[in-house]
Amino acid sequence: DVPAWLKSLRLHKYAALFSQMTYEEMMALTECQLEAQNVTKGARHKIVISIQKLKERQNLLKSLEGDILEGGNLRVPLQELHQMILTPIKAYSSQNSSPEEHGRDVDSHHPSSLLGSDSQGSDCKDSAAAGMQQHHLPGCEGESGGAPLPEGDLPGQFTRVMGK
Numbered sequence: 157d158v159p160a161w162l163k164s165l166r167l168h169k170y171a172a173l174f175s176q177m178t179y180e181e182m183m184a185l186t187e188c189q190l191e192a193q194n195v196t197k198g199a200r201h202k203i204v205i206s207i208q209k210l211k212e213r214q215n216l217l218k219s220l221e222g223d224i225l226e227g228g229n230l231r232v233p234l235q236e237l238h239q240m241i242l243t244p245i246k247a248y249s250s251q252n253s254s255p256e257e258h259g260r261d262v263d264s265h266h267p268s269s270l271l272g273s274d275s276q277g278s279d280c281k282d283s284a285a286a287g288m289q290q291h292h293l294p295g296c297e298g299e300s301g302g303a304p305l306p307e308g309d310l311p312g313q314f315t316r317v318m319g320k
Contacts, residue, residue, distance in 0.1 A: 158182070158244050165206055167199055179246045183207060210243055217313040224320045237317065248309040 159171040173193055174182060185207055190200040217240075220233040305312045 157242075161243050164242055165202060167203060170195060170199065170203070179244065182244070183210065213240055213243070213310055214307065214313060216240070217310070217317050221313075221317045221320055224317065233317065237314065240314065245310055245314070248306075248311050250306070 158174050159168065162168045162171050162174065173195070177185075185203065187200045187204050190203060191197075195203065216236065220236055224230065224233055305316065
């Protein structure tokens with residue numbers, strides 16, 4: 157939900173600019189590109205910093221998972237997760253599928269949503285839910301959580317941390 161994210165940054169007047177971009181284009185934005193779109197200097201700087209924070213979410217989730225496993229206070233990780241869920245999150249799909257298969261999977265399971273859908277049809281959510289269920293088994297509290305998730309699987313990592 158890019159418009160809500162921009163509103164939380166008090167940059168909602170640029171929502172129309174972002175509506176014309178793909179997620180990948182948004183994540184690759186530079187100050188020069190924003191300047192060419194007549195974005196003010198202060199807003200350009202804030203947007204670039206905010207996008208950098210979006211890029212660091214995977215590492216933040218790994219850190220939060222470690223903190224939780226060490227028995228730390230849950231208040232800070234829960235606050236971080238709450239803030240993160242308000243940011244744009246692209247649904248994860250493996251790099252192995254062909255573009256034709258990928259398009260079919262996205263359209264048939266969850267129409268153009270970014271983690272906000274309640275649909276249980278997507279492979280990502282099924283695997284994430286299965287990963288979360290395994291952590292409810294006795295004796296799993298201290299383990300790091302099974303197989304490592306692929307780089308870029310932000311929804312899976314988020315779900316894993318929530319499961320802890």
